[in-house]
Amino acid sequence: MERFFESLENLQAEHGCFHDIRHSLHIIQAMGLPEEEADSLLDWCEHGGYCDCEIASNTYEYCKTIVATPNLGIRLLDILTFS
Template sequence: MDEKQRKKELKKQLQLEQQRKFEESLPMSREQFIHLFDELDGCLEEQGCNHTNTLTVRILDDMKVTNKEEVIEWLREHGGYCDCEVLWNVEECFE
């Protein structure tokens, strides 16, 4: 294996490790996050953002998420300090 191939392989391994760590850090399932983002997108289109996590909390309540505080803290750690930032900053982590 030449140097270029070796670097490419190392980069791929690093990306896979980062993805694995990200997935392990999730306080709820990926599917629940996707549902949250979809619901939040619709709510924000109708109501706009009041620069709080009010809509996110309401959606998590509707989803019957039991560790809501942990999810909110996780969202904040990933740049989701208000409802619109959850979509702008956090949703892209799932792409």
């Protein structure tokens, strides 16, 4: 997850937010995830909002909450653990 958020922050810093999820989609494609995992990550992003700047702030905070809560979201975190 860290790699995703780091990449999203970098793209936003360089290009700004276009008020859509083009940066998130680009990162997910560049990660080369299998389709099921890419779809799971995209679904996960919807917890944060519908544009890259909302995803960057809201989803990251939500992710930290899930990680800090034992046994919650274990499958999702297993799917989305990438280096």
